[in-house]
Amino acid sequence: MTNTTLTAGAAILALLAAGCGTGTTPSAASAPPARTTTAHTTTPRTTTPRTSAQTTAPSAADTGRATAAGAASVRYGAAARTTATGTGAAAPQRCRTTGLRARVGRQDPGAGNRYAPLVLTNTSGKTCWVYGFVGLVLIDGRGDVLRTRTRRESVTPHRVTLRPGASAHARLHWTVVPSGHETRCPASARLMIIPPDEVAHLEVPFSATVCDDGRIDARPMAPGAGL
DSSP states (O other): OOHHHHHHHHHHHHHHHHHTSOSSSOOTTTSOOOOOOOOOOOOOOOOOOOOHHHHHOOOHHHHHHHHHHHHHHHHHHHHHHHHHHTSSOSOOEEOOGGGEEEEEOOOEEETTEEEEEEEEEEOSSSOEEEOSOOEEEEEOTTSOBOOOEEEEOSOOOOOEEEOTTOEEEEEEEEEOSOOTTOSSOOEEEEEEEEOTTOSSOEEEEEEEEOOTTTEEEEOOOEESSOO
16 A cells, blocks of 8 residues: 555545534534624714703793783782772671761651651761661650650561661651540650660750650661651
């Protein structure tokens, strides 16, 4: 056997030994193809700086809401000022004696009876109201108090509102004919008047002869100055 033949056989054995190895080095046929990675290119975002006008200017919707809120605030403020100033909101108070003037109107005679309006006039600068019945006391010419019985008639009272200068009246009735044990009836010179729900009184001239132990029938206050 020549040296050429031996050299070729040694080469074949070396190739076989390489193919039957431990497999740590795969062959070119069994190796997967290499992955080709394409570099990812990131395009930077261009940010346009916001101007001062863009930063502070509200949107159209915001502007509309702000306008509506402002209008509501103005309306509420006006209403609050109206309530605070009392333009029609403050209710009138009861008429006080110090803001009233009293007088007894013309007496209307008839068959031993007398009728006359007791008039109260609002002399204050504010609207006020009266409600109910007056209190009465007869006084003679010497200043002495006469027996007086004020009888309230069965008439439902109503509130009477009096503007400055306006008047309300209560109809008074009494008899001039002696009754029972009376032989004569005392004559009065003045009349003390206590307005409804008041304590202070007013005095007016009142020349009358009141019989039946000084009984005067009174109706509640009504609008106007006449019967």
